[in-house]
Amino acid sequence: MKKQISIFTILLLTTTVLFAQKVNKEDSIQLRKIYNASLLDGKSYDWLDHLSNKIGGRLSGSANAEKAVKYTQAELDKLGLDKVWLQPVMVPKWVRGLKEYSFMETGPGITSIMDICALGGSVATPNAGLKAGVIEVKSLEELAVLGKEKIQGKIVFYNRPMQADLIHTFEAYGGCVDQRYSGAAEAAKYGAVGIVVRSMNLRQDDFPHTGAMSYGDLPESQRIPACAISTNGADKLSNTLKLIPNLNFYFKQNCKVFPDVQSHNVIGEITGSKYPNKYMIVGGHLDSWDLGDGSHDDGAGVVQSMDVLRLLKKTGYKPEHSIRVVLFMNEENGLRGGREYATQANLKKENHVFALESDSGGFTPRGFSFDCDDANFAQIQSWEQLFKPYLIHYFEKGGSGADIGPLKKDGIVLAGLRPDSQRYFDYHHAESDTFDAVNKRELELGAATMTSLIYLMDKYGVKNSAAQIKN
Known part of the structure; x- marks a missing residue:
């Protein structure tokens, strides 16, 4: 009886293996x-x-x-x-409107053109554009540390780069995209007049990267314009700020929500x-x-x-x-x-x-x-x-x-x-x-x-x- 059960088990296992091989072969052929x-x-x-x-x-x-x-x-x-x-x-x-324009002003009449683009959903600047001093931060949390006294009337420059040592680049993106999405709403609470955000990009180039942003429940009258700056532009602005902390940044954008x-x-x-x-x-x-x-x-x-x-x-x-x-x-x-x-x-x-x-x-x-x-x-x-x-x-x-x-x-x-x-x-x-x-x-x-x-x-x-x- 035990021998019959053993033979039956072997036959069952053999049939199962052969069926699995057939299925795998069929799938392999279809792929x-x-x-x-x-x-x-x-x-x-x-x-x-x-x-x-x-x-x-x-x-x-x-x-x-x-x-x-x-x-x-x-x-x-x-x-x-x-x-x-x-x-x-x-x-x-x-609608984005006319191409954005921007420059960094390091002294009277001394300017450098910067590569920017409006963030999706941003309001426009005033018709004549917006020019103000710049305060650089690496995170949303830094705003609270600086407080309204240092931020009011300034353009907040968010300059936290994507973390280059992360192999999964979407993880690096997720680690800094809050600046783009919530940066304007948070900066406006401290009296900022606009924001500039480092592009979500691991490469050094002159292409600004747009993307969605949100004002949350901020009233329309308190919404401030938001733009992205290329990675090369962000580094240039950051390095210049170290030498000339009182420089001005100008940008003009014509976007509109319908x-x-x-x-x-x-x-x-x-x-x-x-x-x-x-x-x-x-x-x-x-x-x-x-x-x-x-x-x-x-x-x-x-x-x-x-x-x-x-x-x-x-x-x-x-x-x-x-x-x-x-x-x-x-x-x-x-x-x-x-x-x-x-x-x-x-x-x-x-x-x-x-x-x-x-x-x-x-x-x-x-x-x-x-x-x-x-x-x-x-x-x-x-x-x-x-x-x-x-x-x-x-x-x-x-x-x-x-x-x-x-x-x-x-x-x-x-x-x-x-x-x-x-x-x-x-x-x-x-x-x-x-x-x-x-x-x-x-x-x-x-x-x-x-x-x-x-x-x-x-x-x-x-x-x-x-x-x-x-x-």
Whole structure:
């Protein structure tokens, strides 16, 4: 009897191993098809060329943003998806106006031109511009130490750089972005007349980097103009202040906030063959800042997400779940698109089980970070060997993406594509974020990597989750 049980156990184990090998081989073949299709016949680079060079910067509420909506909707229609539609969303409308102008004055008639740009959402300077003395700080907390006596009537210069010894550049960004976002609101409390913020950039160059800022609940009458200065300019200003503490800084900007306007999220869907009411989404944000053409942030994520659905169809794979591409509007200065999508999903009681976002540039893909429970992460880790031939090795728990964040609830798996980030902040929110900074092969590798994860998540499903059990 024991011998029979032993033989049965061996046969069962052998069958299990052979089945696992077959499954892995099938998956390996499908991933190879996906990468071949992207690298030999990809569409992402052509789409990005049009978005960047034929449309350009796509600031929420702008004419270019609406051109991008119409263009991507038309391109998704060409793919033969089961559904393509626009989801209305109200977005802020902030206009930069004429190019900013600035100089540092070290003595009567002695000036040096500085490279600046207005921060997104800032008020304008007076028509004649603003000139005042400068007080340099490294943090928001320093304002309280200095007090109103030293800050009142001055321009506050925030000069805390990104921490260069951090390998994870998004961690370095997170460590200093509070200066940009909250700097004006905090400085105004102590009587400052304006702020200048060191650009969030690890490279020394002459490109000022814009980005969103907030006045919080500060009354309009107390809001002060805010601008960013290039890293080279920041160092020059800081070094000169050490020699000439009483220098003046002048800047003029003409930006203006208008009432909200209607825009759209762009959505396309392949309806699931087995679970049509369970949704997996992939997306990026269609809007960008206005200084460059938004190729890395986030034109790359948009076209990669579009190509995921095209690559699934091209390789003959028929998803079991409904797969949606969502091109979110207004991530940069409001997150209205992501929030509206989640709101509508909740109202319609749509069951979302997985979401993947690409919003870290079009550089070489390294892997993914996941916001999920241990059971799902264990399953995902079991796929690492499938990605190894493509040099994809980074599978970690962590953040996913801003636009898919509002979907978070028990049972859903959220993921973010993680490309190599060492050069990302050279271009982020700057005039240098242009099409020529994107490598075709790196972009296409990212699209294939995203498609491969969508394929595996669709095939094996979300594990041990309320979202999976729910009809």
